[in-house]
Amino acid sequence: MIEILRKRRSVRSFLPKNIEAEKLEILKEAALRAPTSRNINPTEFIIVINKSILEKLSKVKAHGAEFLSKSNVAFVVIGNTDKSDTCIEDCSIASIIIQLTAESLGLGSxxxxxxxxxDENKNLAENNVRKILNIPDNYLIESIIGIGYPASKPKPIDYSKLQQSRIHEESFN
Structure with missing residues (x-):
């Protein structure tokens, strides 16, 4: 696992190469295996491969989603707020599980x-996604994970550059 963490970096540029069905199934399984508080499983996933929908999703917020138009697949990570009060945490865990699994499969995310x-007009990005994908109001929309074969990949961060000052022992001081 540490090797995956060492080499995983955000990838925003993807090759126009489809992800194999077997890898997509592994990503789905990983999403479903992501732990949730009290095993309530409020997390759900909308998998988008359609390029016109990916293009629409790339514009749901002012900046930081453009890469979705070039991704091969996107996992929209949502949480049913009627089921749990820990949807934010559970969706965040699922999001990183998907990213780490993608890395283990030779994919970028x-x-x-x-x-x-x-978005640019001060509309909530959640509402924009909700309209595009027909998501009910009782679901929060945490993230969209764009995945594909990397066109280029940033180099891993060297251990010596890690911010050791962020680690505290026994107490904050």
Whole structure:
């Protein structure tokens, strides 16, 4: 796992190459295996491959989602707020599980934050996604994970450049 974490970086440029069905099935399984608080499983996923829908999703917020138009697939990570009060946390866990699984399969990915983000007209990005994908109001929309074969990949961050000051032992001071 540490090797996957060491080499995983956000990828925003993808090759025009379809993801094999077997890899897509592994990504789906990983999403469904992501842990949730009290095993309530409020997380659900909308998988988008259609290029015209990916293009629409790339414009749901002012910036930071453009890469979705070039991705090969996107996982829209949503949580049923009627089922759990930990949807934000559960969706976040599922999002990173999807990204780490993608990395393990030789794919690149990037997380587009949707919750609490806005488009150029000050409309909530969640509402924009909700309209495009017909998502009920009782679901929060945490993120969209764009996935594909990397056109280029940033180099891993060297261990010596990690911010060791972010680690505290026994107490904050």
């Amino acid at each position: 990037c997380w587009a934050q949707i919750r609490l983000r806005y």
